[in-house]
Amino acid sequence: MSKLTFARAINAGLRKSLENDPKVVLMGEDIGSLGGVFRVTDGLQKDFGNHRVIDSPLAESGIIGTAVGLAYRGYRPVCEIQFDGFIYPAFDQIVSQVAKMHYRTQGRVKMPITIRVPFGGGIGSPEHHSESPEAYFTHTSGLRVVAVSNPEDAYTMIQQAIASDDPVLYFEPKRRYHDKGDVDESLDLSSALPLDKAAVVSAGSDVTLVAYGPLVKTAKDAAMAAADDGISVEVIDLRSLAPVDYPVVEASVRKTGRLVITHEAGQSGGLGAEIAASITERCFHYLESAPVRITGFDVPYPYSKLEMHHLPDLDRILDGVDRALGRRNSLSGLEG
Amino acid sequence: MAGLRQDHKSRQRRRKRAGRLRSPVLTDQAGKGVHKHTPGPGHSAQIPLRTGGDLLQLVSPEGERISHPEFDVWVKDIGDEHLCSLYEDMTVIRRIDAEATALQRQGELALWPPLLGQEAAQIGSSRSLRDDDFVFPSYRESGVAYVRGAHLSEIARVWRGNASYGWDPLRINLATPQIIIGSQSLHATGYAMGVQLDGANTAVLAYFGDGATSEGDVNEAMVFAASYQAPVVFFCQNNHWAISEPVRVQSHVQLADRPTGFGIPSMRVDGNDVLAVMAATRVALDRARKGGGPTFIEAVTYRMGPHTTADDPTRYRDPIELEDWAAKDPILRLRKLLEAKGLLTEDVEARVKSKADAVAAELRASCIEMPDPQPLDVFNHVYSTPNSWIERQKEHYSRYLNSFNQPVEEGAL
Numbered sequence: 001m002s003k004l005t006f007a008r009a010i011n012a013g014l015r016k017s018l019e020n021d022p023k024v025v026l027m028g029e030d031i032g033s034l035g036g037v038f039r040v041t042d043g044l045q046k047d048f049g050n051h052r053v054i055d056s057p058l059a060e061s062g063i064i065g066t067a068v069g070l071a072y073r074g075y076r077p078v079c080e081i082q083f084d085g086f087i088y089p090a091f092d093q094i095v096s097q098v099a100k101m102h103y104r105t106q107g108r109v110k111m112p113i114t115i116r117v118p119f120g121g122g123i124g125s126p127e128h129h130s131e132s133p134e135a136y137f138t139h140t141s142g143l144r145v146v147a148v149s150n151p152e153d154a155y156t157m158i159q160q161a162i163a164s165d166d167p168v169l170y171f172e173p174k175r176r177y178h179d180k181g182d183v184d185e186s187l188d189l190s191s192a193l194p195l196d197k198a199a200v201v202s203a204g205s206d207v208t209l210v211a212y213g214p215l216v217k218t219a220k221d222a223a224m225a226a227a228d229d230g231i232s233v234e235v236i237d238l239r240s241l242a243p244v245d246y247p248v249v250e251a252s253v254r255k256t257g258r259l260v261i262t263h264e265a266g267q268s269g270g271l272g273a274e275i276a277a278s279i280t281e282r283c284f285h286y287l288e289s290a291p292v293r294i295t296g297f298d299v300p301y302p303y304s305k306l307e308m309h310h311l312p313d314l315d316r317i318l319d320g321v322d323r324a325l326g327r328r329n330s331l332s333g334l335e336g
Numbered sequence: 337m338a339g340l341r342q343d344h345k346s347r348q349r350r351r352k353r354a355g356r357l358r359s360p361v362l363t364d365q366a367g368k369g370v371h372k373h374t375p376g377p378g379h380s381a382q383i384p385l386r387t388g389g390d391l392l393q394l395v396s397p398e399g400e401r402i403s404h405p406e407f408d409v410w411v412k413d414i415g416d417e418h419l420c421s422l423y424e425d426m427t428v429i430r431r432i433d434a435e436a437t438a439l440q441r442q443g444e445l446a447l448w449p450p451l452l453g454q455e456a457a458q459i460g461s462s463r464s465l466r467d468d469d470f471v472f473p474s475y476r477e478s479g480v481a482y483v484r485g486a487h488l489s490e491i492a493r494v495w496r497g498n499a500s501y502g503w504d505p506l507r508i509n510l511a512t513p514q515i516i517i518g519s520q521s522l523h524a525t526g527y528a529m530g531v532q533l534d535g536a537n538t539a540v541l542a543y544f545g546d547g548a549t550s551e552g553d554v555n556e557a558m559v560f561a562a563s564y565q566a567p568v569v570f571f572c573q574n575n576h577w578a579i580s581e582p583v584r585v586q587s588h589v590q591l592a593d594r595p596t597g598f599g600i601p602s603m604r605v606d607g608n609d610v611l612a613v614m615a616a617t618r619v620a621l622d623r624a625r626k627g628g629g630p631t632f633i634e635a636v637t638y639r640m641g642p643h644t645t646a647d648d649p650t651r652y653r654d655p656i657e658l659e660d661w662a663a664k665d666p667i668l669r670l671r672k673l674l675e676a677k678g679l680l681t682e683d684v685e686a687r688v689k690s691k692a693d694a695v696a697a698e699l700r701a702s703c704i705e706m707p708d709p710q711p712l713d714v715f716n717h718v719y720s721t722p723n724s725w726i727e728r729q730k731e732h733y734s735r736y737l738n739s740f741n742q743p744v745e746e747g748a749l
Contacts, residue, residue: 025533051533057563062522062556069526069540072470072511075533077526089552096516097523104500104512107717141718141726165720196724243725 009151028080085128099142122175132265149216151181173214204234399672429479453640456666460613489702518551528566547578567624595632607635
């Protein structure tokens with residue numbers, strides 16, 4: 001067991017994949033000698049060569065489009081999109097090609113492509129550097145979408161994503177890159193929790209709180225704070241955003257009868273909306289109150305002096321918990 | 337890790353021994369000076385990137401063989417029998433095209449994108465390929481599919497709406513028809529980068545049209561291909577029309593002048609001259625195999641039919657233009673050459689006609705007899721492993737369909 005930062009944990013996972021499978025190649029902007037703008041690929045080009053850790057031209061569609069061709073040839077490309085807001089030039093290749101190739105060819109051609117995306121806010125960046133575009137991709141069938149929340153998962157899930165024969169969007173919470181955690185580098189992947197499973201990271205009985213990526217830590221902190229008030233919050237780290245592991249969420253809601261979902265992305269058409277609808281369909285008679293969404297606002301990601309208003313924090317999440325419990329909260333007395 | 341580096345080194349040594357060392361794959365062209373003969377910043381003015389003149393032609397529209405000092409050597413092995421087989425292929429794919437158009441008019445195909453007029457471009461290029469080469473087509477390359485060995489039913493079934501793909505891409509090294517304009521140019525470039533990593537001497541060819549040259553993906557593909565000197569051939573069929581938009585809307589210069597700005601050698605050939613197309617394609621494929629990087633070919637041809645069977649070119653196209661191009665018909669031109677050489681015997685004519693008839697009949701029969709897909713097939717192969725969301729929807733839809741087979745309870749209505 002070693003103590004690694006989030007970024008080093010991904011780096012260790014990438015290294016392991018490069019060692020274990022000669023068909024794994026890394027592509028992206030500045031991932032070579034620089035080691036990526038967040039240093040996630042630090043040292044990998046030096047150790048594996050510029051034929052396996054490839055500095056790409058500054059063309060996101062080109063990165064993903066050539067990855068499609070490499071996958072056709074039997075490779076397992078791992079593409080880094082430098083920032084969340086830079087992924088849109090590649091949107092067509094991801095949605096029209098990466099996601100559909102397996103279906104189009106009825107399984108003849110597989111697309112084992114991993115697309116790493118540093119995402120989310122909280123680092124005081126200018127425009128286009130703090131977005132949460134995951135819902136565009138969870139809406140696209142053919143893609144698997146995951147968001148990691150801690151170094152241990154980051155280490156195992158990057159390897160699972162690369163080993164998957166399906167394309168995987170792998171969202172990394174960039175404001176957690178420097179958080180440290182225990183990582184068992186000797187862990188056998190086959191004994192790790194599968195890529196498409198959610199995890200209960202904090203057991204509770206009064207309300208279910210669903211989070212993923214950067215907000216899992218915030219949610220766990222909120223659960224600890226709520227415990228001081230005598231409220232028992234069960235926190236679920238979703239891990240997989242497509243597909244969502246509904247059995248885990250359902251089991252929790254059947255127990256607690258109350259559901260709060262939180263994400264940094266805007267509310268409309270977001271993952272919280274989908275989970276609220278699905279859980280309402282599946283567990284209607286178990287629900288004691290309407291599902292609550294605590295999310296970013298439906299605004300373009302704001303300039304950094306305002307981002308802490310936009311991002312759900314511990315207090316806003318607790319306000320949502322109070323709403324789910326019918327306790328006094330900021331919207332008490334408001335109709336609709 | 338050390339082992340892998342060792343592997344890489346030994347692979348390089350193997351390739352050196354084999355005498356076909358490509359670039360020590362994916363190196364920086366600009367700074368390191370690895371490639372003496374490839375263009376990089378600072379070299380562009382010295383390197384003649386356009387070859388073959390304004391329009392490479394080896395057979396005139398009148399069917400006369402035109403000698404070319406540089407390109408003759410690339411087709412000198414094409415004897416009488418080979419010429420006749422090219423004529424046969426061109427005739428057969430024109431017949432496939434006519435039959436498929438008829439099948440669409442009769443409601444047997446949902447849509448068909450005709451290739452009429454582009455037979456020389458498609459046959460000349462595809463007949464230059466090896467089996468182990470890999471091809472990324474657009475949606476109009478049915479003639480290429482025929483040459484690569486796709487079954488006629490496989491060519492038809494996408495357009496009938498019976499399947500999302502026709503042939504197995506890995507069986508005939510031909511990707512499925514690409515509908516998104518220009519998208520496949522990047523796939524071809526990525527595949528070619530994989531060929532480099534493998535140290536193979538396979539070449540990759542991407543087909544696209546004049547309209548695609550405006551797409552970002554085609555331009556990005558040229559950037560990647562040039563930077564990594566990938567063994568890819570960009571084969572652009574300039575058929576003059578992107579649905580209703582003439583090529584002048586796409587480009588202010590000849591399309592063959594665009595790749596030179598990326599440092600990619602290019603040729604502009606008469607796309608209705610099957611020999612010129614073969615010569616140019618062979619030059620490009622040879623360059624790719626020898627580690628010389630990408631080539632761009634502009635095959636100047638003409639879409640004599642509509643964009644698809646859903647299109648009406650009389651709304652935007654001058655009929656005189658069509659007449660002009662009919663005089664440059666690729667099959668007519670080859671016929672004239674064969675006649676002049678005394679090769680167009682009754683025997684050859686009968687053989688070609690009977691082949692075309694048989695292919696058309698098989699296309700029709702296989703199309704009409706094609707079994708319909710089953711309703712629950714809609715859920716298959718979205719992922720390579722089960723997905724809980726889709727499994728649930730499949731289960732629910734299956735129950736819904738089965739509900740029609742349940743007896744209606746008395747009083748339920």
